[in-house]
Amino acid sequence: MKRVVIIGGGIAGLSTAWNLREHCPAKEFEIVLFEKNPRFGGNIRTERTDGFLIEGGPDCFLSEKPWAMELCKRLGIDGKFLNTNDKNKKTFVLSGGSLHILPEGVILMIPTKILPLAYSSLISWPGKFRMALDLFVPKKKDRADESLGDFVRRRLGREALDKIAEPLVAGVHAGDPETMSVRASFPKFVQLEEESGSLIRGMVRKMAQAAAHRKVAQQPPAGATGDPKRKLTMFMTLRDGLSELIDTLSSRLEKMENTVLRKGVGASSIEKLGEKYRVNLEDGGSIDADALVIAAPAWAAANLIGGKDAELAEALRTIPYVSTATVSIAFKKKDIKHPLDGFGFVVPKIEKRRIMAATWTSVKFAHRAPDDSVLIRCFVGGSKNTELVAMDDAAMLKMVREELRDIMGIDAEPVLSRVFRWKNSMPQYTIGHEERIAWIEERLLMHPGLHLTGSAYHGIGISDAIRFGEVVAKRVIHEISGKGTAQ
Numbered sequence: 074m075k076r077v078v079i080i081g082g083g084i085a086g087l088s089t090a091w092n093l094r095e096h097c098p099a100k101e102f103e104i105v106l107f108e109k110n111p112r113f114g115g116n117i118r119t120e121r122t123d124g125f126l127i128e129g130g131p132d133c134f135l136s137e138k139p140w141a142m143e144l145c146k147r148l149g150i151d152g153k154f155l156n157t158n159d160k161n162k163k164t165f166v167l168s169g170g171s172l173h174i175l176p177e178g179v180i181l182m183i184p185t186k187i188l189p190l191a192y193s194s195l196i197s198w199p200g201k202f203r204m205a206l207d208l209f210v211p212k213k214k215d216r217a218d219e220s221l222g223d224f225v226r227r228r229l230g231r232e233a234l235d236k237i238a239e240p241l242v243a244g245v246h247a248g249d250p251e252t253m254s255v256r257a258s259f260p261k262f263v264q265l266e267e268e269s270g271s272l273i274r275g276m277v278r279k280m281a282q283a284a285a286h287r288k289v290a291q292q293p294p295a296g297a298t299g300d301p302k303r304k305l306t307m308f309m310t311l312r313d314g315l316s317e318l319i320d321t322l323s324s325r326l327e328k329m330e331n332t333v334l335r336k337g338v339g340a341s342s343i344e345k346l347g348e349k350y351r352v353n354l355e356d357g358g359s360i361d362a363d364a365l366v367i368a369a370p371a372w373a374a375a376n377l378i379g380g381k382d383a384e385l386a387e388a389l390r391t392i393p394y395v396s397t398a399t400v401s402i403a404f405k406k407k408d409i410k411h412p413l414d415g416f417g418f419v420v421p422k423i424e425k426r427r428i429m430a431a432t433w434t435s436v437k438f439a440h441r442a443p444d445d446s447v448l449i450r451c452f453v454g455g456s457k458n459t460e461l462v463a464m465d466d467a468a469m470l471k472m473v474r475e476e477l478r479d480i481m482g483i484d485a486e487p488v489l490s491r492v493f494r495w496k497n498s499m500p501q502y503t504i505g506h507e508e509r510i511a512w513i514e515e516r517l518l519m520h521p522g523l524h525l526t527g528s529a530y531h532g533i534g535i536s537d538a539i540r541f542g543e544v545v546a547k548r549v550i551h552e553i554s555g556k557g558t559a560q
């Protein structure tokens with residue numbers, strides 16, 4: 074029987090395994106997945122303690138990218154979807170040391186409503202006029218890549234970059250707009266400019282289309298267990314945390330015939346033996362594969378591939394990663410004077426603070442904290458302050474408390490705190506990313522049977538990792554059994 078080996082048990086590796094099994098029966102080939110850590114999930118990690126539900130890594134997926142929600146539906150856990158509490162939908166931006174509301178209607182940095190922007194205390198009048206000029210600025214003539222910073226300055230002006238785009242991007246990508254590729258990181262913005270000649274005009278059009286799409290998406294598929302009347306919010310999660318997706322996937326896969334998931338066993342190198350790949354394992358063992366999917370970060374894939382194709386490994390190493398940490402901290406509600414009337418705040422680089430953003434978790438989602446408590450999650454590190462990730466827990470907690478005291482006036486004693494570090498875990502799509510990935514994929518053609526998947530290549534979020542897992546699974550099936558649709 075043929076064998077597919079998958080290296081990496083994050084969402085990308087698990088969803089590849091799931092798609093392989095969904096599209097091809099177990100008697101056709103065996104799947105063996107190796108995860109280096111003693112748990113599956115990679116960056117996705119939920120912990121429950123003293124009535125709190127703490128997300129160490131991601132806390133939601135975007136409903137606009139349907140693949141995570143579709144996978145949940147296929148797994149039968151769509152009944153667990155949890156919306157954000159949209160009556161408190163506001164986001165704040167730290168500016169001049171105080172929190173200002175991100176004007177209503179600003180979607181991914183693009184203003185779509187006139188009045189909230191006009192009344193906003195965040196952006197100066199010249200800044201507002203400059204943003205409105207987007208309606209008249211001619212579109213870029215060539216298709217050459219540019220940095221997100223250049224793109225936003227060109228279309229919306231410097232103030233929109235400093236006070237809106239940069240902090241929002243840092244909150245999601247932990248990245249630096251001056252090095253990020255706008256084409257690879259925000260293809261939608263480029264598309265809006267190309268199609269509508271203006272981000273504002275394009276976004277208003279897209280919103281009308283998205284409203285129609287949401288209506289369709291809310292129709293449950295036959296047999297779905299979800300609430301048919303549920304309205305999708307922009308960010309969605311699972312009631313018991315995102316690890317529920319990982320736990321369901323891994324436990325369902327483990328029960329399937331000819332499907333083996335092994336955790337606590339990392340791959341150390343790969344070799345080519347005739348038509349097959351030999352994967353050497355950190356425990357001294359080895360396993361041969363007819364098809365090999367590396368679903369580990371690009372730098373880890375480079376280490377595995379290095380002995381076989383140094384140029385490919387070098388290309389993979391040019392995808393930079395940044396480190397971040399999340400610090401979840403809980404207080405008694407009665408000790409907090411701040412109204413917590415939103416989902417949290419982001420911090421522009423120009424404010425020179427030591428946290429990138431904070432989510433008011435117990436406001437954003439229900440079921441995250443006991444009724445008498447609040448849970449706040451702060452983001453540390455990223456391209457702005459990578460060195461802070463190395464602080465020990467006590468120093469990091471002290472630093473985060475000082476920041477919350479200065480920004481939100483919180484000086485209460487926390488009732489709980491939890492630090493999660495994510496070293497080299499957020500890939501950065503820097504200028505030229507699309508060309509680099511095209512080169513890597515071309516080079517992979519020299520190694521039939523070898524595949525790469527994960528957030529380093531075609532989208533940094535959970536939904537993208539799931540979608541790409543499906544694409545790779547179909548390629549593998551096409552290759553080893555001549556079935557399925559290669560894409």
Ligand SMILES: Cc1cc2nc3c(=O)[nH]c(=O)nc-3n(C[C@H](O)[C@H](O)[C@H](O)COP(=O)(O)OP(=O)(O)OC[C@H]3O[C@@H](n4cnc5c(N)ncnc54)[C@H](O)[C@@H]3O)c2cc1C
Pocket residue numbers: 080081082083084085086107108109110113114115116117129130131132133134135338339340341368369370373397398399495498499526527528529533534535536538
């Ligand atoms: C703090 C943080 C917050 C985030 N928030 C969000 C969010 O809210 N929404 C969203 O959509 N996305 C978010 N993301 C991004 C999201 O986490 C990723 O898109 C997704 O988890 C990537 O999955 P992956 O499987 O590609 O990689 P990973 O999760 O990194 O999994 C790769 C796995 O490979 C394993 N591995 C590495 N080397 C080896 C080896 N040699 N042998 C065997 N196994 C190996 C690793 O141990 C790991 O488990 C966030 C990321 C971070 C760090």
